[in-house]
Amino acid sequence: MKLFNWTNVRLVLMFVLVIFLFSFTSKRNENRKLKQSTVTFVGVNSPFVKQEIVNKLLIENSDNVRSIQKVNLDLNKLETTIDSHAMIKKSEVYVTIDGVLKAVVEQKTPIARVFDNGKSFYIDYQGGKMPLSDNFTARVPLVSGARNKKNSEELTKLFRVIYDDEFLKKNIIGIQIMPNGSLIMHNRNFDYQIDFGSLNFAVLKFRNYKAFFQKAVLDGSLYKYKKIDLRFTDQVVCTK
Numbered sequence: 001m002k003l004f005n006w007t008n009v010r011l012v013l014m015f016v017l018v019i020f021l022f023s024f025t026s027k028r029n030e031n032r033k034l035k036q037s038t039v040t041f042v043g044v045n046s047p048f049v050k051q052e053i054v055n056k057l058l059i060e061n062s063d064n065v066r067s068i069q070k071v072n073l074d075l076n077k078l079e080t081t082i083d084s085h086a087m088i089k090k091s092e093v094y095v096t097i098d099g100v101l102k103a104v105v106e107q108k109t110p111i112a113r114v115f116d117n118g119k120s121f122y123i124d125y126q127g128g129k130m131p132l133s134d135n136f137t138a139r140v141p142l143v144s145g146a147r148n149k150k151n152s153e154e155l156t157k158l159f160r161v162i163y164d165d166e167f168l169k170k171n172i173i174g175i176q177i178m179p180n181g182s183l184i185m186h187n188r189n190f191d192y193q194i195d196f197g198s199l200n201f202a203v204l205k206f207r208n209y210k211a212f213f214q215k216a217v218l219d220g221s222l223y224k225y226k227k228i229d230l231r232f233t234d235q236v237v238c239t240k
Contacts, residue, residue, distance in 0.1 A: 034073075035099040042106050048087045048133035049107060057082050058093070058103055073101075086131050089124075110138040111156075111163040112175070114147060125163070127156035141185075145177030154199045158183075161202060167210055182231075190222050197231030205230040212236040 039054045041047050058078060075093050082091040082103060092104045108130050110122035122130040122138065141162060147155060155177075162168040172194075174186035185194035196205060209230055216222045229237035 034095070034101050037101040037103070039103045039105060042104060043109070046136045047107070048110075048136050048138075049085065049105070050135055053085075054082060054088075054091075054103055054105055057085065058101060078103075087133060109163075110140055112140050112143050112159040113138070115142065115144045116147065123156060123159060125160065127153065141172050141175050143175045143177065145175075146179055146181070147177055151177070151181060151199065158199060158202050161206060165206070167213075168206060171213075190225075192222075192225045193227050195227055195229045195231060201233050204233050208233070208236050212238075 037058050039051045078093045079091050089106045089108045095101050108124040110130055111125055112123040124130040162172050171188050173188045176184040183196040185196050224240050225238045227239040
């Protein structure tokens with residue numbers, strides 16, 4: 001019985017000691033100041049946002065990261081602050097054991113550049129507006145003309161189709177939206193216009209265009225045409 005009681009006492013003491021050491025270590029760790037901050041961009045995009053800008057968002061009103069104590073950090077607030085930047089899609093902020101404040105940042109993906117009443121901005125993959133960057137210029141189709149609330153969603157779908165297709169992404173450099181809603185497109189390497197017509201059957205029209213292009217490249221006839229008409233879903237009409 002005495003052995004049993006002594007064993008219990010030792011277990012209780014060990015348990016109390018573990019809790020004390022854990023609390024002491026945690027408190028000491030919280031009061032430690034950060035060593036540095038790092039920013040990592042993920043995804044295929046070149047950086048539209050400079051690391052210095054994200055670093056400033058990380059340290060908020062502090063002079064530098066070394067003056068910040070771990071206990072004063074609100075990681076959720078930091079993520080919200082970074083995510084509010086117009087060029088950033090989402091972020092993840094955390095602190096390593098050795099005191100490094102890290103931010104993993106995913107930028108928005110521009111898929112078209114719009115010119116509207118003297119202003120210019122990107123349309124991102126989700127269909128939202130994205131400002132131009134002083135750090136990097138995206139090679140996306142230049143869009144002009146009658147873009148409005150009625151056609152913006154369908155246009156975004158069209159921009160996504162172009163962005164997701166390597167051939168179209170390299171070749172379609174301009175899209176003009178006519179007052180009646182039809183589209184005129186421009187190719188990177190040839191002078192002809194592409195009369196795309198309405199937004200209806202966009203995927204099928206692009207499929208027809210790619211098939212025509214591959215055939216015309218082989219026979220060398222692409223340089224002869226002034227207009228490629230894709231308005232008819234069952235054929236491609238060319239004008240010299």
